[in-house]
Amino acid sequence: MIELPLRLGPLCADGYNISRSGIRWLIQPGQYCRANQIFAYCNISLEPTGIRMSGPPPFAEEMELQVAFAARAAGRILGGAGAERGGYLSIRSVDVWDAGAVIAYIEAEAEPDVDLERLRLLMLAGRRMTGLADVHTGLLPGWHGRTRGWWCDEGEMPVSLLSLGICDATGVVIGEQCAFVEMFEAATAPTQMVFVPDHPLAPATPVLLDQLERKPAQFQAIATDMHRFLSDSTLAPTADDWMVSGALLSVLQRSPIQDSYSLLTPSGTVRTEPADAVLLSLSSEPQSILRHKSLGYHVQILRHHQAAAGPVFRAWLGSAFETVKRSIDDIHSDYLRLLDAMQAATGARALVINRMSTSGYEDISSYSLFDAPMSGTLSSIAAKELNLMLHDIAEHRDLVIIDVDAIAADLGGAEHLPDGIHQSGPIQAALRVEILHALEDLRPKMQLK
Amino acid sequence: MIYGFRLPTINPHMSGARIECIYAEPGNALKIGSKLFDLGVDLSSAFAQECPPISFFRVVLREPVFLRKLNVARGQLCELGELVALFSNEADESLSAAPVRDIRLTVAGIIHHDGLWTGNVA
Numbered sequence: 001m002i003e004l005p006l007r008l009g010p011l012c013a014d015g016y017n018i019s020r021s022g023i024r025w026l027i028q029p030g031q032y033c034r035a036n037q038i039f040a041y042c043n044i045s046l047e048p049t050g051i052r053m054s055g056p057p058p059f060a061e062e063m064e065l066q067v068a069f070a071a072r073a074a075g076r077i078l079g080g081a082g083a084e085r086g087g088y089l090s091i092r093s094v095d096v097w098d099a100g101a102v103i104a105y106i107e108a109e110a111e112p113d114v115d116l117e118r119l120r121l122l123m124l125a126g127r128r129m130t131g132l133a134d135v136h137t138g139l140l141p142g143w144h145g146r147t148r149g150w151w152c153d154e155g156e157m158p159v160s161l162l163s164l165g166i167c168d169a170t171g172v173v174i175g176e177q178c179a180f181v182e183m184f185e186a187a188t189a190p191t192q193m194v195f196v197p198d199h200p201l202a203p204a205t206p207v208l209l210d211q212l213e214r215k216p217a218q219f220q221a222i223a224t225d226m227h228r229f230l231s232d233s234t235l236a237p238t239a240d241d242w243m244v245s246g247a248l249l250s251v252l253q254r255s256p257i258q259d260s261y262s263l264l265t266p267s268g269t270v271r272t273e274p275a276d277a278v279l280l281s282l283s284s285e286p287q288s289i290l291r292h293k294s295l296g297y298h299v300q301i302l303r304h305h306q307a308a309a310g311p312v313f314r315a316w317l318g319s320a321f322e323t324v325k326r327s328i329d330d331i332h333s334d335y336l337r338l339l340d341a342m343q344a345a346t347g348a349r350a351l352v353i354n355r356m357s358t359s360g361y362e363d364i365s366s367y368s369l370f371d372a373p374m375s376g377t378l379s380s381i382a383a384k385e386l387n388l389m390l391h392d393i394a395e396h397r398d399l400v401i402i403d404v405d406a407i408a409a410d411l412g413g414a415e416h417l418p419d420g421i422h423q424s425g426p427i428q429a430a431l432r433v434e435i436l437h438a439l440e441d442l443r444p445k446m447q448l449k
Numbered sequence: 450m451i452y453g454f455r456l457p458t459i460n461p462h463m464s465g466a467r468i469e470c471i472y473a474e475p476g477n478a479l480k481i482g483s484k485l486f487d488l489g490v491d492l493s494s495a496f497a498q499e500c501p502p503i504s505f506f507r508v509v510l511r512e513p514v515f516l517r518k519l520n521v522a523r524g525q526l527c528e529l530g531e532l533v534a535l536f537s538n539e540a541d542e543s544l545s546a547a548p549v550r551d552i553r554l555t556v557a558g559i560i561h562h563d564g565l566w567t568g569n570v571a
Contacts, residue, residue, distance in 0.1 A: 166500075167500050287560060288563075302500070303567075303568045304500055304501055323563075359558045361459045361460050361504070361506070361556070361558065362506075362555075362556060362557050362558055363555055363556055364555050364556075364557050365511065365555060366511075366555070368482065369481070369482040369509045369511070369555055370482075370509070370557070376560070377507070377559050377560065377562075378557055378558065378559060378560075379504075379505075379558040379559055379560050380557075380558055382560055414461070418460065418462060418492070418502070419460075419492060419502035419503075419504055420504065420558075421502070422500070422502055
């Protein structure tokens with residue numbers, strides 16, 4: 001057993017100095033940590049060096065910038081003297097990033113070929129839904145319209161995955177602390193995870209297609225129409241009406257599939273292309289969706305999120321939109337259109353989490369009791385037909401099926417997927433392995449860029 | 450003979466269910482395959498929760514009977530084991546006797562639809 005200092009290691013931003021706050025601990029002193037387990041973090045900011053860089057500054061939209069730390073080997077972690085500054089000095093960036101600074105010590109077994117003294121860095125960035133959402137504690141705190149985490153060593157280019165799913169994708173990607181720490185621990189290869197939440201718009205394929213194809217003039221027409229309804233309503237809009245309307249407008253004007261990203265790396269700032277892969281949930285495809293009567297765009301707001309709106313917003317949904325039924329053939333067609341549009345816009349590969357298609361809570365002894373088409377009524381039949389639809393698509397498109405149906409059946413659905421959508425930790429861990437495996441296939445292409 | 454329908458344990462974590470739809474009325478002669486109720490099982494019903502784990506189930510008859518009495522209304526929450534309805538073999542059989550057994554039925558998971566109480570009335 002040896003005791004070694006844990007040093008920050010290099011981190012650079014072209015044209016900027018990196019400043020950091022004091023260290024904030026996520027463990028007790030002397031706690032044993034697994035290799036790659038995040039145990040502390042700090043906030044960072046970028047200060048111009050005086051050299052003017054062309055274009056907008058990196059991370060201009062991302063007010064949350066943090067770095068979290070893990071050791072490269074398992075061992076007992078002890079805090080370095082003075083690493084934590086306390087008070088606002090553990091929130092505000094007060095120290096210059098010094099690659100040689102020691103923030104902790106580790107008692108570990110010596111491992112040849114591993115630079116134990118150098119910390120692994122998990123970089124975190126959050127784009128707030130509103131600038132008001134400033135929360136000062138924890139990893140990626142506050143309310144974000146997009147969060148991301150990435151990790152790499154010198155000269156490495158991360159492969160990027162954008163998560164556009166609902167709960168069955170969310171927990172797998174962002175994990176229990178909502179900061180990608182499980183993904184970071186599972187993948188030591190250079191990777192970026194990007195997460196866009198399912199509120200206020202759930203990522204059904206018609207919604208994502210609209211976002212990909214929407215022109216600025218069309219967005220302006222949507223904003224004008226929404227403003228007119230809220231202003232002309234006989235009821236006075238409540239604060240909830242305005243907040244949900246604002247959040248919806250914020251999301252409608254973006255197309256996350258086309259976002260490109262700035263990355264801080266040990267070698268300097270890197271600007272990346274849009275995500276190499278996009279993770280979708282088959283469970284986010286509804287059998288009916290709202291379409292605006294005159295402007296033709298779609299919205300899909302999950303029922304529990306609609307409850308956040310006030311009466312005027314709900315009246316707008318009820319009067320300005322019509323409900324459009326979607327058969328499995330319609331969903332199939334929407335998937336093909338989305339995959340083709342993604343391929344044309346960014347070349348991203350689609351990863352799709354399929355649906356759990358069996359339930360231990362049923363006791364169907366005869367299907368003759370149910371009217372055809374049974375996929376219009378029975379959730380297990382609908383799930384099986386949708387799962388088969390994915391296989392049909394995968395024959396002809398770059399689509400990887402993340403098979404939660406098989407994994408849950410293997411581990412036990414009643415124990416690990418009690419409502420068919422919200423998974424246990426073991427299922428999430430298994431799904432992470434599948435997702436990371438699907439990304440491995442993309443890495444050789446990345447090296448060629 | 451008199452039969453009862455008591456709210457069954459569909460999911461081991463549930464404490465009750467909501468009557469989402471009622472498809473029959475007292476006096477109706479019901480066949481095998483007749484729909485009786487749609488139920489909503491909300492595992493977070495004890496407190497408000499983001500993305501509540503709600504599942505919907507349809508209860509379908511597996512024997513021909515007359516529906517004689519309904520003890521619930523649409524939207525009502527029922528507890529496990531609560532006597533929801535009474536049935537008989539004959540249309541005018543006296544209900545004074547206790548149910549001899551539970552009615553034979555099938556429970557199947559269903560997709561949310563416009564006729565459900567949750568998401569439409571609620």
